[in-house]
Amino acid sequence: MKIQNIFLALFLTFCFNSFGQNSKDVLFTIDDNQYFTDEFKRIYLKNLDLVKDDSQKDLNQYLDLFIGYKLKVSKAYKLGLQNNSKYQNELSSYRNQLSKTYLNDSKVTNQLVEEAYNRSLKEVKASHILISFDENIKGADTLAFYNKALDLKKRIEKGENFETVAVANSQDPSVADNKGNLGYFSAFRMVYPFECAAYKTKIGQISNPVRTRFGYHIIKVTDVRDNKGEVTVAHIMILNPTDATAEAKAKAKQTIDDIYKKIQQGENFEALAGQFSEDKSSAVKGGVLQRFGTGQLSSEEFERVAFSLSKNGEISQPFESGFGWHIVKLIENHPIKTLAESKVDLEAKIKRDERSIIITNTLASKLKAKYTFETNKAQYQNVEKIVTDEIYSQTWELPKNKDVIKGDVATINKTKKIGTPSFVNYIYSQQKNKLTTKPVKKLVAELYESWKGEELIAFYNDNLENEFPEFKNVMDEYRDGLLLFDLMEKEIWNKSKNDTIGLQKYYDSNKSKYSWKERYDVDILSSTDGKVIEGAQKMLLKGKSIEDIKAKFNKNDKVAIMVKSGLFEKNYDILDKMSTITQGANNTYKDANYSFVVNVKKMKSAETKSFEECKSRVINDYQQYLESTWVDDLKKEFSVKVNQNIFEKTKEQLK
Secondary structure, eight states, X not given: OOHHHHHHHHHHHHHTTOOOOOOSOEEEEETTEEEEHHHHHHHHHHHHTTOOSGGGGOHHHHHHHHHHHHHHHHHHHHTTGGGOHHHHHHHXXXXXXXXXXXXXXXXXXXXXXXXXXXXXTXXXXXXXXXXXXXXXXXXXXXXXXXXXXXXXXXXXXXXXXXXXXXXXXXXXXXXXXXXXXXXXXXXXXXXXXXXHHHHHSOTTOBOOOEEETTEEEEEEEEEEEEOOOEEEEEEEEEEOOSSOOHHHHHHHHHHHHHHHHHHHTTOOHHXXXXXXXXXXXXXXXXXXXXOEETTOSSOHHHHHHHXXXXXTTOBOOOEEOSSEEEEEEEEEEEOOOOHHHHHHHHHHHHHTSTHHHHHHHHHHHHHHHHSOEEEOHHHHHHHHHHOOGGGGGTOOOOOSOGGGGOSEEEEETTTEEEEHHHHHHHHHHHGGGOOOOSSHHHHHHHHHHXXXXXXHHHHHHHTHHHHOHHHHHHHHHHHHHHHHHHHHIIIIIHHHHHOHHHHHHHHHHTGGGSEEOOEEEEEEEEESOHHHHHHHHHHHHTTOOXXXXXXXXXXXXXXXXXXXXXXXXXXXXXXXXXXXXXXXXXXXXXXXXXXXXXEEEEEEOOEEOOTGGGHHHHHHHHHHHHHHHHHHHHHHHSOEEEOHHHHHXXXXXXX
């Protein structure tokens, strides 16, 4: 997620429900702008449960934070950031996203959600035969294709083999490889009309020809099974080497095999994941991943292995994915989510799917009843006259004499007039779809109804601020949030990264904050067998190499000892558990599962980090420093006046 999106999400959490500011009680002013108690109360109460630090619930402190936020927005407007084209485009994009929630029919959406959920409980296995044709062909012109598909169905029902007929007749490019077999799928995996037909066809039966944008299909359902749901697994991963040499690949394979042998020897999976897994985000949790379902991961092989495990605690053999080598342990199987749990995700999928057309058409029908739509018959008849049969060959041109289409063809709600060129241009744009409705007058009428629906939805969309006060306020809040982001970027973030003199000065004044702890260049040897560690320690004390030690103890297809090497601080992993650490191999430790010997090759005393070694942290700290002093500067730049009597009343009300 972009930092901008994260920032705005936090901003909207702060002020999402601040509806219109209609109170006459002015809490404070910034220059000539008034800010009211209603907004302050709502925001405070909205965030009260989110604040964990009781000090932040103090109303005096909260007012100071609130004023600081309003000062920053005032500064953004003063700098003219609202005129930036990038800002305006971002605001427009957000409005488009937010409006989608309103350009919806909740009843139809809920029906589609319930249908999709019920289908998602099952996976259908089906084969198909496709008779393809251009998706813009309509009506009687599709009859020949329909009859061809129907004829193929009859041949199969009379005994011909489905796969044989598919290979000889299907126009799906993949038929040569799969003989029409599409495997198992669930809701949203196929285009909607195909999905509907597949779920309505019984096992062993063949559907009537069903039309999609690809053509006509006949579908044979061969099996239906329960959806597998989700799983929680843990894994140990050794990444594929970036150099990809044969030697590097072999080393990675050997490492995962050694770990698997240790598991077979009874060693703890979670402990091994913590020590050796190169998926750092899961290693600290014993290798445990977030739960997932089929189709949610980018590795089909990982999913296949994960779902093949049936008993909690069952562990797979090592296998390779596109990322590296894995060993997977099943933690828990999860059943399919409930409808309530799935609703938000299903709604999002519906909006991206062909199902959305159903919702749009329903909305257009409702808006035709909600708003008046008056047609200028004279202008409409002019349009009928200028559209010719050339439109069927996609060669029809717009009239050169613009006076012919001068004027308004329609009026919505007696307020918005729509020019005739809008409808004419719509017709012109649609001819690329190879229109087939005849005669031309019937085609124009058909296009007019379609255009009318689009214009009504556009009018409704343009007036969402008037229709829904909450929509207007969210847009106002997002508008300020974007400005605040741009202001922070200009005044704080960019400055903290590019102000080299200021950064260096801040670092020099705060060096004590940036220090290395005592560090050790070590080899950490571990084993579940204490005697093996004793033997390894003796070899280290005699100056034997790590390779010699592994050769002695890791033999006969058994991994008895593992080694991790590097430069680590005193608080790293096992080092932090040792009371004293000395140069050489006299450092040992034992816990419930493992024995360790640490060979310290070099010791580095605690020291101040160089600027380059801690630059990212210095930048972050410098940002916070700049922001903490910035609000004080803004209070000097703008005139802030708090109505103390009103604030005291507000505090009493909030108590």
